[in-house]
Amino acid sequence: MANPLPRPTGTYLETLPDAARGALLDLGVSRLCRRGEALMREGDLSDHVVLIEQGLVKATVTLENGRVALLNIKVGGDLIGEMALITGEPRSATVTACVDSRVRVVPAATFTRFLTDHPAAHFALDRTIVRTMRWGEQRRTDFNGYPASARLARVLVYLADAYGRKSAGGVALELGLTQGEIGSLVGVEEDTARREFRTLRDREAITVGYRSVTIVDRAKLREIGELV
The missing domain is CATH 1.10.10.10 (Winged helix-like DNA-binding domain superfamily/Winged helix DNA-binding domain)
Structure with a gap:
């Protein structure tokens, strides 16, 4: 891999207590995703979550007119796929590696047990979801006002x-x-x-x-x- 991007403060992993952080990094399977590889696809029914250990990914969605819109980006320490885990609905976006990235794939049942065993991780997940929703709301506000x-x-x-x-x-x-x-x-x-x-x-x-x-x-x- 190329030099990894630094993990910014405030990512899901960085907000966890030490015990929960260590436990999460022991779950699932770690794998390397090459640049351009899709980790998740819009409309899929898979229910695992993915922790980005190192790298950068982008979330995109296909609009009704066929255009592809970039919704968000995530870096090392961020979690992806958490919304489908909670709602049980198909994936709402395609997630693609922008650079060679190291990720950890965690089955839904395993991640759910992790949240039960580590309540602080559950609260951190709630904060992550709220932050993602605020990001989208801010972009909509910007679009209408600037x-x-x-x-x-x-x-x-x-x-x-x-x-x-x-x-x-x-x-x-x-x-x-x-x-x-x-x-x-x-x-x-x-x-x-x-x-x-x-x-x-x-x-x-x-x-x-x-x-x-x-x-x-x-x-x-x-x-x-x-x-x-």
Whole structure:
């Protein structure tokens, strides 16, 4: 595997007490997923959960018009598949590895016993679900209340805070996502996303590389995103 992305604070694994964290890391089967491999597919009836140990995955959904929209991203320490576990419904999204990722696949029955044995893990799961729902609600609020440039700036600020890495040029986002994929988080087409990225670059808030973005002026990016 390439150098793993750091686990940000606040992921499911990082919020668990030491005993629960150790117990979870002993469950299921650990496996390597190559970049581009689907861990889960929209509409599947499988009921296991997946803990990302190292790496980065994206959750996408196919819209009625055939377009594929990026819903969210998850990194090392995050859990995926928990909503289907709770509701018993088919998978609501396809989850794909953006980079070579190490994951732990845990059967539903095993994970349910784990939650029973570790009540704190159950509370942590509730917080994780609420945070995911708030993320989706915030994107919907942004879509209705802000222009594309502001929505993009707001998402980049969030991603930088959650997954950024300090570098000589600022805060680097090395998520392996294209500009179009990040643009789909804020509801814009790829051409619009590229244009808005150029605007943020021309305003010297960011620099752009191959599947990477560096925030060079966080205050200006927050200003563009109307976060100040």
